[in-house]
Amino acid sequence: MAKSTQLIDNEVFRAYATYAGIVLIKMMLMSLITAYFRITRKAFVNPEDTESFGKGENAKKYLRTDPDVERARRGHLNDLENIVPFVGIGLLYALSGPELSTALLHFRIFTGARILHTFAYLIPLPQPGRGLSWAVGYSVTFSMAYKVLKTAWLL
Amino acid sequence: MAKSTQLIDNEVFRAYATYAGIVLIKMMLMSLITAYFRITRKAFVNPEDTESFGKGENAKKYLRTDPDVERARRGHLNDLENIVPFVGIGLLYALSGPELSTALLHFRIFTGARILHTFAYLIPLPQPGRGLSWAVGYSVTFSMAYKVLKTAWLL
């Protein structure tokens, strides 16, 4: 157990664990938002999900797409496309020996940008609100990837 | 090499590696299930995939959606949305120094719930079978995230 405790005692690693935890939880909350819209808009995709509304044609009419449901789903997919690379590259970055202040700067900007992105997507805010918040998070991940490849490079 | 060997010698980490490996393999098997339904239902999405059925209109009719294919794809996407956060948060959790028995409890329940979820989706079982198995896995991941944030918190 000694080793684990040591890694989690490293300050950069603790910061990584905190922010990775926060953005992964944020990503998981998209499931609840989608479920909320599916239930309030009565828009489902699986026949077995509409059975509580009755049988036959009465239930079938709830097998439909809804703009709010689709918007939440797109936000969730965008999170998968951006938060998952952050979590993977961020782990390697945290192990590549960055300064704590530099690491915190990366983690904080990314996390703030992705939270903004979710609000920009769901409200929705006029462009380029969503585009900019996406680009900020994307650039932070590239900056971390550059540090990882510069430190670890072994092809 | 000494260090790696040490980390993999940690019992909690070994348990994590075992269960993360199992659920990631389970997730990857969804590709084979989708491919199986695409081939047996003759339902493709890329024109180049239907060329072996002939040219022109004869091949075009296989560019269509099929309920079984779409169901397998939804199950796969749901795995990405749930198993990927488990793998990320679970790694941090394994490094946060939990008791082996507590960690095993989390990993076993999550893995069981996600295997159930796949069967509930593909058969499909009547609700709330799929919903409950999803909620159990979701809750386990949150429980691990709570431990991670409590141990590592450095904002």
Added chain:
Amino acid sequence: MAKSTQLIDNEVFRAYATYAGIVLIKMMLMSLITAYFRITRKAFVNPEDTESFGKGENAKKYLRTDPDVERARRGHLNDLENIVPFVGIGLLYALSGPELSTALLHFRIFTGARILHTFAYLIPLPQPGRGLSWAVGYSVTFSMAYKVLKTAWLL
């Protein structure tokens, strides 16, 4: 900081960090390719993204699907389904104490196969080009998972 430096000094871990960084960056580039096709083909999905083209019907006609956009999106989703398991299983594999030459062989073949897969999808190449490149990457990930489970197995 000592520990992090040690992990990143391990040659197998450095190789893992290099190749995981490369394939994650490759996956992220799919966002730019999708954005490029959305803008050049004028095919958007969010109403707020078309407002710069004018209001009302004039903008609405750009809310449509385009074959090139959809193809890039499918390539991106396929990356999520295959590169994410590689990154997760590859980390555990790198920590399971493989020979450097064996590890490099796995990482190089996987990375080459996924880059080929992207070209095969986007050009597109006739089948079985895309299918084979997918199968090679898939098999490499299974081979690593086998080593992980053999080394770590603790159920």
